[in-house]
Amino acid sequence: MALILPCTFCTSLQQKNFPINRRYSPNLRRGVTTTTCEFRIPVEVSTPSDRGSLNVPSHKVTVHDRQRGVVHEFEVPEDQYILHSAESQNITLPFACRHGCCTSCAVRVKSGELRQPQALGISAELKSQGYALLCVGFPTSDLEVETQDEDEVYWLQFGRYFARGPIERDDYALELAMGDE
Secondary structure: OEEEEEOHHHHHHHOOOOOOOOOOOOOOOOOOOOOOOEEEEEOOOOOHHHHOOOOOOEEEEEEEEOOOOEEEEEEEEOOOOHHHHHHHOOOOOOOOOOOOOOOOOEEEEEEOOEEOOOOOOOOHHHHHOOEEEHHHOEEOOOEEEEEOOHHHHHHHHHHHHHOOOOOOOOHHHHHHHHHHO
């Protein structure tokens, strides 16, 4: 089955008056607006009895929120992100980008396992040390994690590159850069 939706771009164009170039559009008459653009989106239709047949296991996730001094316990299905599932249960956890690119939702795994194929915000080295991102993490077992300070994780990941001491300001290079703008 396909769900047919009108193209929102074309619909918004219909509401505006654009001059028509008759040389390139001889079939268009004044005062006539047409659109033939539409998206066909395949949609699965299920009945309530079908929905229970997809036995997706759920796991108990315990998050020790160090910054707030709170412990959260909630259930997360294996096919849902931990952060999204927590939010749907009115549990507030730290986050920023929601795409696995930063370290705002970084945690350290105390016990259990999770899968995080899209966690770009932390290196493979940190992943092997037990760090994970809640926004793109799927639980694969019961899980206990502890939130981390974003700056700590950032330093663990990039500190060795900045450990040579403070960077000296180069006013001449700054002038050149400002001149390029």
